Amino acid sequence: MNATTQTPHKTSSLKKVMRFAKTYRSRFIWVIVFSIALSLFAAARPYLLKQTVDLYLIKKDHTGLLYYIGLMGGMLILEVAAQFYFVYWANWLGQDIVKDIRERLFAHISNFRMKFFDNEAVGRLVTRTVFDIESISKIFSQGLFMIISDMLKMLVILIVMFVMNWKLTLVVLLAMPLLVIATRIFQKKMKGAFEEVRTQVANLNTFVQERVTGMKIVQLFNRENIEYEKFKVINKKHNDAWQKNILYNSIFFPIADIISSLTLGFVIWYAGISILNLDPITEPGDMFAYLMFVPMLFNPLRQIADKFNEMQMGIVASDRVFELLDMQGNTQKNGATAAWHFKGELNFENVRFSYLENEEVIKGINLKIESGQTIAIVGSTGAGKSTIINLLNRFYEIDSGRITIDGTDIDHFTLDTLRRQIAIVLQDVFLFADTILNNITLNDPTITREKVVQASQAIGVHDFIMSLPGGYDYNVKERGVMLSSGQRQLIAFLRAYVSNPSILILDEATSSIDTYSEELIRNATDAITKDRTSIIIAHRLATIVNADTIIVMDKGKIVESGTHYELINRDAGYYKNLYYSQFAVETEE
Missing domain, CATH: 3.40.50.300 (P-loop containing nucleotide triphosphate hydrolases)
Structure with a gap:
């Protein structure tokens, strides 16, 4: 009977991936806890630096200076520990989820009818089962959790900045819309680039797998040069797909760096003028603190675009994986009666x-x-x-x-x-x-x-x-x-x-x-x-x-x-x- 392939798309691929995370709920929660801790530690260090400058450095209080330096050192150690556990647990969680999805996919493919394998290239199935699934782990290790951590860090930093000096914070916020717009454009361009990359990777894997398997035929019929020319065409398409990826990265990150550097320079200029004019809101410690705050605010925003790309690559890969997992019409029907030793009629x-x-x-x-x-x-x-x-x-x-x-x-x-x-x-x-x-x-x-x-x-x-x-x-x-x-x-x-x-x-x-x-x-x-x-x-x-x-x-x-x-x-x-x-x-x- 002719089976109709059914591929429902009612649920997004990201939601389907997150369903696999339910098994590791406690680990998921701990990753979020460490993410919150990182945001608090990140905001605390510049604030402690401000206090050190205003309360002890300017007043030449050696005892207080040493105390706060030790406090900042302890805070740095806690931040490093939180960073270690955050990265380790996020990657651990991602790999375990990938393991579960890969096992589910292999078991699902193993139950497909032969008709499916008659029409599907083996190289594509290998790409789905190995490379695409490995990309899904980036949703957790390089994408989702990193984005959540960066967003929390930015939110906490903005709150601390407003409490410390709302004028300097407004100066910083004036430049942020430019970076947000650039990030959004970059994200859209990269989505299409990643989809093209995955398509060309699958085509390349299919071609190489078939030719290596059939190398005896290639050599018997003197097809080496012909197959080589075909490979060059496919490899060129693969290279072109990656060149788009490289081009977009080469344009975006310099623009983001320029915006960040100009904002930092403007903050230093504005803070310096305010201090010289004896503005009661701006203290010398604010300048030192904002020298740390601005990179800590802008770098995550810039990196979020890169992490969105990693997550987007994982989501595109998961689309392809779940396309296979959602195929119910291709699976073989199973009976309910166990077959023991037959008489053989x-x-x-x-x-x-x-x-x-x-x-x-x-x-x-x-x-x-x-x-x-x-x-x-x-x-x-x-x-x-x-x-x-x-x-x-x-x-x-x-x-x-x-x-x-x-x-x-x-x-x-x-x-x-x-x-x-x-x-x-x-x-x-x-x-x-x-x-x-x-x-x-x-x-x-x-x-x-x-x-x-x-x-x-x-x-x-x-x-x-x-x-x-x-x-x-x-x-x-x-x-x-x-x-x-x-x-x-x-x-x-x-x-x-x-x-x-x-x-x-x-x-x-x-x-x-x-x-x-x-x-x-x-x-x-x-x-x-x-x-x-x-x-x-x-x-x-x-x-x-x-x-x-x-x-x-x-x-x-x-x-x-x-x-x-x-x-x-x-x-x-x-x-x-x-x-x-x-x-x-x-x-x-």
Whole structure:
């Protein structure tokens, strides 16, 4: 059935991120407490400096001067401690929230239908799961809490400044609207720049991931220069996106510095004139205090723009992450019944399926497989052979009809228990960059090394594994590149065997392998198909002559069925023509 992707946007991404912070409420509160403490300490130091100048420095009171210097030193130590805990806890909180979101996203993606992965670039998913989620941590470590802390600091400083000298404070406030306007313009420009950067990062990751994975094809067909030129174009777009970011930063921060410096100079001039004119409101200590106050007021305002950028980058990244998390139409439907060991009776009842709407691949299949029976499915490329296997494992949802195992619709089973009872050996075996043992057990703690060794001896692959350096602890590297295709197939057979499935599927598992590996695989096939329902999808018809039933498919339909000898003796039969044409080709070779 064609699923419609649903991506609701009723709740902002920032609110969704904050929901993950509820788990860490106490830590969140402590970050706010330290933020308040920082604002109080920041405002206290200039005030203490004013008191030191007016009460003790001008009056040459050495005892009072030393006392206040010690007081300022103690205040500085407390501010440093508060700063440490504020930064540490804010980053700690951000990383824990990122961890939770990443786990939720990975679990969510793991439950997507295969149709989603057919249409989505792997590089983009990697960008969402790794880079975008890491950017979300900046909402807390570099964005939200820093902005809250700076705003509190500015508010407390303004209050203290008004209490100390309202005239000088008004002079300072005259310049602030210019900085606020510049900050606002900068923020809007940076939002668009960050969105473009994230888009180009995803495109770059996708391109590199695909070309590195398919490097053998690139080199075999002499595509190095062509792919290099493509990479240069994508890399240039990525560079251009960052250049906008750099340009806006290069314009804004000098302007902010000029405004701050001019304001500071004007304050010094105004305070100096007031002191010389013996203005009763302005004291010498005010000038020293405001030399500290103005940078403390303007720097946070200037940095807020930069921190808004960090938070904006996190929010843009969270938009992309939650776009995936909000996709409900792509998730697989789960049943409620646990699937225990099957007898293995399969029944396809008028099953229809299409990958694309109105383009049926399976056209009303009816097929019954008895418990313990071995059947083979043959046909030309695109006949729908592998699609039947995908439907049985519920990688895709059928358009109509139903598939049952032991009389129960497979939709009623939970996905994990259903797939635990079905083992598949594919033609293109995927191995992880890990040991042979871990590739066989897939880190299932219930499958011990002893069980693996016994299973490998039972199907005749133990000697092959022990011939490798390190035996079962041999690392096959990424995608199993250290092994031949036949050796990878043997590992896949053993992986299927140790899982003790009720139903076994061999999908083109004996094609494109050497003679030695073929003999081992034939023996392994006999061992693992014994006494269990087995489906063999075969390209080489000589490998399935002993199947209980052979199903012949063409263009999504079953056109023939029977034993090898029944089909080979059928006049003008599809299987007969297919068999003899393949036999003739193999004879010529």
